[in-house]
Amino acid sequence: MSSEAIIAAEQQFTSGLYPKRQVAIVRGEGARLYNAEGRMFIDCVGGQGAANLGHSHPAVVAAVQAQAARLMSCPEIFHNDERAAYLQELAAALPFPARIFLCNSGAEAIEAGLKFARLLSGRKQIIATKRGFHGRTMGALSATWEPKYREPFLPLVPEFAHVPYGDPEDLAEAVGEGTAAVLLEPVQGEGGVRPAPAGYLESARRICDERGALLLLDEVQTGFGRTGRLFGCEHSGVTPDILILAKSIAAGLPMGAVAIHARHGALPGGAHGTTFGGNPLLCAAARAALRTYIQDDIPRQATEKGAWLVEQLRALNLPAVREVRGLGLLIGLELKTRAQPYLSALMERGVLALPAGPTVLRLLPPLVISYEDLETVVREIKAVLSV
Numbered sequence: 001m002s003s004e005a006i007i008a009a010e011q012q013f014t015s016g017l018y019p020k021r022q023v024a025i026v027r028g029e030g031a032r033l034y035n036a037e038g039r040m041f042i043d044c045v046g047g048q049g050a051a052n053l054g055h056s057h058p059a060v061v062a063a064v065q066a067q068a069a070r071l072m073s074c075p076e077i078f079h080n081d082e083r084a085a086y087l088q089e090l091a092a093a094l095p096f097p098a099r100i101f102l103c104n105s106g107a108e109a110i111e112a113g114l115k116f117a118r119l120l121s122g123r124k125q126i127i128a129t130k131r132g133f134h135g136r137t138m139g140a141l142s143a144t145w146e147p148k149y150r151e152p153f154l155p156l157v158p159e160f161a162h163v164p165y166g167d168p169e170d171l172a173e174a175v176g177e178g179t180a181a182v183l184l185e186p187v188q189g190e191g192g193v194r195p196a197p198a199g200y201l202e203s204a205r206r207i208c209d210e211r212g213a214l215l216l217l218d219e220v221q222t223g224f225g226r227t228g229r230l231f232g233c234e235h236s237g238v239t240p241d242i243l244i245l246a247k248s249i250a251a252g253l254p255m256g257a258v259a260i261h262a263r264h265g266a267l268p269g270g271a272h273g274t275t276f277g278g279n280p281l282l283c284a285a286a287r288a289a290l291r292t293y294i295q296d297d298i299p300r301q302a303t304e305k306g307a308w309l310v311e312q313l314r315a316l317n318l319p320a321v322r323e324v325r326g327l328g329l330l331i332g333l334e335l336k337t338r339a340q341p342y343l344s345a346l347m348e349r350g351v352l353a354l355p356a357g358p359t360v361l362r363l364l365p366p367l368v369i370s371y372e373d374l375e376t377v378v379r380e381i382k383a384v385l386s387v
């Protein structure tokens with residue numbers, strides 16, 4: 001199928017929900033993507049954060065192929081070897097002792113985390129943050145801040161409130177006797193690439209402890225090496241009550257996980273569930289991915305490449321750029337004008353990147369990207385933003 005035919009067919013039959021770019025991607029390898037005619041693009045979208053290991057990582061491909069031929073479906077009413085092994089290995093990699101609920105996406109993991117918070121605390125209120133993003137299903141959307149995502153779907157779930165991100169005093173004022181949980185991203189991703197100010201997560205932890213509320217960390221985007229540690233919370237040493245994971249957990253396949261601190265014990269049987277949760281094919285993929293993150297020290301690659309990239313971008317001293325910020329390989333360029341035209345110009349020149357709000361150009365490359373490709377990215381950003 002030609003790019004033209006692919007685009008025409010999608011335009012006729014897809015929902016219409018996604019403002020799509022005029023490009024048809026048919027193949028990927030590492031940090032490079034190819035269109036139907038074989039044109040190469042350097043990928044700084046990284047599957048919107050799902051492709052931390054790059055595209056079709058050989059270890060994950062092999063695990064998926066072997067498990068697909070053995071067993072693809074096994075709901076959690078049964079035990080399963082691949083799931084048992086994955087739970088053991090993920091638990092060992094987490095920065096705190098935990099029980100784990102497996103599901104199928106970021107929003108679904110958030111939904112579960114919110115339900116568990118109400119269940120464990122016996123309270124109702126959830127405090128989230130302005131510019132926070134947690135997904136688009138009704139519960140997750142209630143925690144998401146962006147008014148244009150929320151307003152068409154009101155009324156949402158009651159008892160959600162939003163405080164400014166990064167200010168412990170606002171948080172201390174909002175959290176009270178009725179607060180079930182505080183829900184935070186260690187770095188706000190969609191909300192503009194905003195790392196938590198120094199001491200913020202520590203303050204949130206202390207406020208939650210003082211008021212008997214749970215601390216939920218949404219690491220859907222920051223997890224699995226993206227910020228330079230396996231989990232973003234490890235930069236601060238803050239341990240959440242509930243850690244929410246998805247995106248890169250299975251190196252590009254749809255999966256989510258909710259890790260509940262072991263001090264809360266097991267959840268009551270039957271309180272929640274999902275058909276595909278703990279699916280053995282996904283567990284095999286996630287297991288191969290986790291081993292690769294650890295064995296290849298992928299978080300260190302994110303630290304080193306991220307520091308290099310930020311330094312290069314700052315050194316360009318581009319008048320169109322207000323600020324370059326980020327953590328690891330989650331990097332944002334705050335522009336003086338809208339990011340969209342620059343994203344289009346970059347695509348024309350063979351670099352795919354993302355927005356994060358109207359004026360932030362976000363770079364989310366696979367953590368395995370080569371320095372050669374990063375050099376090209378810097379050169380093309382310079383070319384496009386100098387105009």
Ligand SMILES: *Cc1c(COP(=O)(O)O)cnc(C)c1O
Pocket residue numbers: 049105106107108110133134135136185189190218219220221222246247
């Ligand atoms: C992408 C994202 C989600 C939602 O995940 P989906 O798999 O798209 O539902 C939730 N939280 C954060 C921080 C995200 O970046």
